[in-house]
Amino acid sequence: MIEYRNVRVALLGGGTVGAQVARLLLEHKEEFASRVGASLELTGIAVRNLDAARSADLPKELFTTDAESLILGADIVIEVMGGLEPARSYILQAINSGADVVTANKALLATHGTELFEAAERVGAQLYFEAAVAGAIPIIRPLRESLAGDRVKRIMGIVNGTTNYILDKMDTEGASFDDALAVATELGYAEADPTADVDAFDAAQKASILASLAFHTTIPLESVHREGIREISGKTVELAKKAGYVVKLLAVCERLTDPTTGEEGVSARVYPALISREHPLAAVHKANNAVFVEAEAAGSLMFYGAGAGGPETASAVLGDLVSAARRHVIGGPGLGASTHANLPVLPISAITTRYHVTLSVFDRPGVLASVAEEFAKHGVSVELVEQGTFGSEAVSGEAAPTATLVIGTHAALESDLAATVSALAQLDAVSSVVSVLRVEGA
């Protein structure tokens, strides 16, 4: 029998993810020991409520409310509590007491990442965070290590399981937004406060992490353009479906040329967009995530899998734990944060993409011409026009016939499109601008 040395692992959080990390760590203790060359000893699980029900049958004596003492005796600290505080202070305490840290906390990394990485660098500690983006999918390590010798041009992905679950249920079953959100919450995909998912804060945090890694530039959360899915109605999903599209919440990170200076910059944004039903991202159902990476030499790569869930996320956490434990046993410098490129982050007005503008217009002669004229005036080229459902609207007490007009554009600059839409909203012929959706993917 091999005598292994002990690596002491403290677990902060025993919820959806934490309970599964503990279960798998205890169930596969022997295997972890042979993989790492050391025995991973789970020294405790810090929680708030010792009596709360857990999703796994774990020894009661492991639970504690004293996170600080647990951290003090640890070689590796796993933080799966979530939130900014006390998670930030605990991670700093762990780093300063010489431990490496594994975290799944994208909110914390997107908000205080620079501070945490600098603290780690100062003392030669490592911060691992594979589980912070896209759950079980290995995407951090590929960006940080496998593609370190390449130049990433663009990342486009579905990185929030909850919103994908909601939009997918609306698309495939005609479910209501509220019903779909309730099921996603029950299944443990949603954040403690699901507005983080629905209003795309979660996806924006992940976009900030991905873009920072891909472009070797600090991309602060505030500079990630963010639009959530609250405005996406059943009608929008239905119209998209009829036109051969599906609505997905996308995170897009890309290198682009600043239209005003001609200099290279980067963009990170999150919004609901139309994707052709033929596009591989259209086939990402339920709470799954997928991330497309386009790199100069590697070409197009796609990463697909479970983006949320207890055991799925625990898989990514445990992968990091194995790396951290090996480093603890064998030594080695590990990887630092790379922000040397320091590219400017461009505003949403600088991006170029295609659009679908849906208008409710009064159904009378000359309307189409006046609408088309606004697109032409602002330099936005129209690709298709479709007249959809008819209705009527009361104008000065009289019922006026209306029609839904969908205008698809060729690639256009966001600032030109925004100016077009403002002008359209002022036209007498236009009753209302129903929606403006970007079209992504070839």
Ligand code: NAP
């Ligand atoms: P969760 O179910 O809410 O669990 C949080 C755990 O942390 C609970 O055990 C809670 O204790 C404990 N905790 C919270 N505040 C604490 C405090 N101040 N002191 C001590 N313990 C505290 O959260 P989760 O879904 O597992 O998510 C954990 C992290 O993983 C988050 O950063 C999340 O964004 C990330 N993540 C989650 C998923 C997912 O699918 N759920 C996927 C990827 C990443 P009690 O149990 O006593 O309340």
Ligand code: HSE
């Ligand atoms: N709430 C997140 C999601 C969990 O739905 O994707 C995974 O980060």
